[in-house]
Amino acid sequence: MIELQDVTKVYNEGRQNAFAAIRGVGITVGNDLTAVFKGPSGSGKTTLLTLIGCLARPTSGRVTLNGETISGLPEKFLTEIRRKTFGFVFQRFNLIRGLSARENVMLPAYPLGLDHAALTRRADELLDHLGLGSKGGLSVEHLSGGEAQRVAIARALVNDPEYVIADEPTANLDTKLTAQFLDIVRTLRAEGKTVIMTSHDPRIWQADIVDRVITLEDGLLTADERGAHAA
Amino acid sequence: MSALRRSDVAVGALAAAASLALVAMLHAFVASRTPPASQAVNAALVRDLGLTDLVLFTDARYTRHPSVADLHSAFQDHPMSLDHFPSGSLIAPPRHIFGTGPRFASDEEIPE
Amino acid sequence: MIRQVARQRYLIDFTLASMMRRKVKNVVLFGVYFLIVFVLASVMLFGSAIRREAALLLANAPEVTVQKLVMGRHDMISGEHLEALSAIRGVRRAEGRLWGYLFDRGNGANYTMMVPPASDTTHAVGPGEAIVGSGIDRVKTIGRNEYLFLIAPSGRFFKFTVKERLPEGSGLVAADLVLISEADYRALFDLPDGVYTDLALSIRNEKEVATILGKAAKAVPNSRFVTRSSIARTYESIFTWREGVLLALLGAAILSFAILAFDKASGLSAEERREIGILKAVGWETSDVLTSKFWEGALISLGAFLIGLIAAYAHVFFFQAGLLEPVLKGWAVLYPDFRLTPHIDPLQVTTLAFFTIVPYTAATIIPIWRAAITDPDTVMR
Ligand SMILES: Nc1ncnc2c1ncn2[C@@H]1O[C@H](COP(=O)(O)OP(=O)(O)OP(=O)(O)O)[C@@H](O)[C@H]1O
Ligand SMILES: [Mg+2]
Numbered sequence: 066m067i068e069l070q071d072v073t074k075v076y077n078e079g080r081q082n083a084f085a086a087i088r089g090v091g092i093t094v095g096n097d098l099t100a101v102f103k104g105p106s107g108s109g110k111t112t113l114l115t116l117i118g119c120l121a122r123p124t125s126g127r128v129t130l131n132g133e134t135i136s137g138l139p140e141k142f143l144t145e146i147r148r149k150t151f152g153f154v155f156q157r158f159n160l161i162r163g164l165s166a167r168e169n170v171m172l173p174a175y176p177l178g179l180d181h182a183a184l185t186r187r188a189d190e191l192l193d194h195l196g197l198g199s200k201g202g203l204s205v206e207h208l209s210g211g212e213a214q215r216v217a218i219a220r221a222l223v224n225d226p227e228y229v230i231a232d233e234p235t236a237n238l239d240t241k242l243t244a245q246f247l248d249i250v251r252t253l254r255a256e257g258k259t260v261i262m263t264s265h266d267p268r269i270w271q272a273d274i275v276d277r278v279i280t281l282e283d284g285l286l287t288a289d290e291r292g293a294h295a296a
Numbered sequence: 297m298s299a300l301r302r303s304d305v306a307v308g309a310l311a312a313a314a315s316l317a318l319v320a321m322l323h324a325f326v327a328s329r330t331p332p333a334s335q336a337v338n339a340a341l342v343r344d345l346g347l348t349d350l351v352l353f354t355d356a357r358y359t360r361h362p363s364v365a366d367l368h369s370a371f372q373d374h375p376m377s378l379d380h381f382p383s384g385s386l387i388a389p390p391r392h393i394f395g396t397g398p399r400f401a402s403d404e405e406i407p408e
Numbered sequence: 409m410i411r412q413v414a415r416q417r418y419l420i421d422f423t424l425a426s427m428m429r430r431k432v433k434n435v436v437l438f439g440v441y442f443l444i445v446f447v448l449a450s451v452m453l454f455g456s457a458i459r460r461e462a463a464l465l466l467a468n469a470p471e472v473t474v475q476k477l478v479m480g481r482h483d484m485i486s487g488e489h490l491e492a493l494s495a496i497r498g499v500r501r502a503e504g505r506l507w508g509y510l511f512d513r514g515n516g517a518n519y520t521m522m523v524p525p526a527s528d529t530t531h532a533v534g535p536g537e538a539i540v541g542s543g544i545d546r547v548k549t550i551g552r553n554e555y556l557f558l559i560a561p562s563g564r565f566f567k568f569t570v571k572e573r574l575p576e577g578s579g580l581v582a583a584d585l586v587l588i589s590e591a592d593y594r595a596l597f598d599l600p601d602g603v604y605t606d607l608a609l610s611i612r613n614e615k616e617v618a619t620i621l622g623k624a625a626k627a628v629p630n631s632r633f634v635t636r637s638s639i640a641r642t643y644e645s646i647f648t649w650r651e652g653v654l655l656a657l658l659g660a661a662i663l664s665f666a667i668l669a670f671d672k673a674s675g676l677s678a679e680e681r682r683e684i685g686i687l688k689a690v691g692w693e694t695s696d697v698l699t700s701k702f703w704e705g706a707l708i709s710l711g712a713f714l715i716g717l718i719a720a721y722a723h724v725f726f727f728q729a730g731l732l733e734p735v736l737k738g739w740a741v742l743y744p745d746f747r748l749t750p751h752i753d754p755l756q757v758t759t760l761a762f763f764t765i766v767p768y769t770a771a772t773i774i775p776i777w778r779a780a781i782t783d784p785d786t787v788m789r
Contacts, residue, residue, distance in 0.1 A: 111788050120689055121785035140781070141693055148691025159686045159787055163429035164422075173690040175422060178415030181301070224691065232788055303420035304705055313714035319699040320721040320752070327725075327750040328460075334577025335464065335749060341467035341574065341581050346505060346608050346638055350462055351543070351583040352646075354518045357509060360584070361520075362427040363475055364606070364634050366482045404484040 066095035067117055067228070072126035072283075074112050076213045086112040088284040089126070093275075095259050099250060101270040101292065102263040104281035110263040111232050113281065117261060121148045128267030148173060154231040158213045160205040160220075166192060166212075167201035170219045177224075184223075191219040194255070195249065211242040218249060229253060231262045235269060247272050420698040422708075426683070427704060440707050444661055445716025445764055446723070450732060452756050453724045455646075457748040462643035465581060466636070470608035473505075473634040474624065484603040485631070492627040493609060498616040503527070504604030506593050510558065510586070517547045518740040519558075521592045521597075525608075531572075533589045538568035540577055543583030543742045556586070560596045568592070571774065583744035662767060681779050681786075688784035698773055698782040705769035713764045717757065725750040 074087040086109045103112045115121040128136040160169045170188040195215040235243045251274050270278045275292030353359035427434050476485035487504045494502040506523040524531040554570040574582045737743045
């Protein structure tokens, strides 16, 4: 369970071009829910995700994970928590060129020094699971958009995180691939993972697997509704 | 998957290079312990003929016999003249010309 | 521990994969690095082997050489002093030496002409006979009849029968030597009787050299003394001069190389920055990123160092430093052909290793460190 308490985020703080992207948000997410953040462009959705996922620190307020404050922790611990707790699927996928799909999936586990054969097996299982069984050895430059996203999802899952955080996961996908993505989320949900997404896409926040839809405007929460699944 | 990993290849190559370097050091160590026969021959030549220098550069007096060359042989024509020979730039002037006494090797004291 | 090793292997895997993306750049870098180490190590190994050889061989040089100086120039010295010198207590023997240079107009070579000392019975030469060093053959055709023709500075022709050649391996001390009899020597150079090039003293106890020099200075005015220890010192410093120059040059090369690497890295491309962000976002610590970069620097610089050192060793001791030869030869026509006894000075190698590996590795890590400590939230955009 992640709780944000009166969190603000000011970019370029103290400078002429300072900009408050999040202006006092209190929210709790977690507990096997699939949550979607929606809102106009520039409302602070991505910023909020980076705060939830420990990619950035709030300017003020605090972030707690299962009751423990983590927003003030030093970098090293924050990284460790991030690695164990969160899996990220970025809008631009952010796969590393020059590495094979399999290596990209294995990447988050490299610093753990796990047994190579076991880790390779795990990556292959994940890829297989996502219908990419035959593409493991392929360099990621050669993957199609949908395939690249599934590799990114596999990478997010390799350390078996509790939370999967996805920023605009379907922005680059067509209808068919969007449906496929939702299927994957369905499976994750069934496996007990919390999926937190942002989206502009009604197909996402109206999907039958969404438990909660949160609206953000100008850095403030303006609505917190139940999703189609909960309704 | 038992395919060779890139790291294995690289570390293997590095280890091979390191052991080769070690072999070279060992080779040098053994070789300096067992000098070739020519070393004894050369030492005998130096002793018998009273040689003072090695034959490294034969192009000028002060490079062929740097240790017994004139005090100023490199500057014979003019104290500031530049060296004519490339090897002259590769050889430091003999130590004794930096010495205090004009007639003595640098740290031999002039006795009373 | 096993974890740590496994972690390092993963990080090396990753580093290599990302190096493969810039294959050409890294191969060129490696090549340049290899060349720097190769040249530097060749010179170092050559220099230290020569110095060692000189120390071993010239330990047998005459204890004291007495030269006459006229207006700062070396001049012929009278044999009259021999009596006074050998009378000094502690002097075992005083001998007049005849040696000098003969320039061969025909081939541009300089020979060292020498009369073997009377005490040396193995190299005794009669009138009209000559013993030649191993290098003479290469620059001068001695012919089937074993005749050596020389033109004296006066223009007179001289014909010598080559009685013997000095052994093949003696090039380092005797390549350009031509040993002839005293009578022939005086005739060749038009020297009057009783003068010598210099006088050699052999001394009973090396510790007495200073005392003996004091007495000798009174006995032979206008003279200069070269002791065995000053010969040794001359050769201790030989090549260090040039090594210094080379070191300075290559130091500058390494420095500019490091600046290049630093500059390149501090202007990290957007892609590289993004990559670091991605790694951190997916759970790499700053130290993981730095370690993988460390391996990039280390693989290149350590690899280039080791291979450069091995190549230099082979070059100097198995291929007679063939690539340095043009530099060493200078204007000399007659160049000795010698094989150096392999020798490695551990301190020198350590220094070389330090100065080649550390700066480059540091230069690759430091700029990354700046990128690696920033928050990774930018990868979300
Ligand atoms: N590094 C930064 N410096 C200054 N301003 C920033 C920075 N990053 C984001 N912003 C600003 O913060 C605001 C919120 O950005 P954010 O990316 O969170 O919006 P968003 O809701 O995700 O928008 P979109 O739907 O277009 O993705 C934007 O107005 C953006 O310009
Ligand atoms: Mg956004």
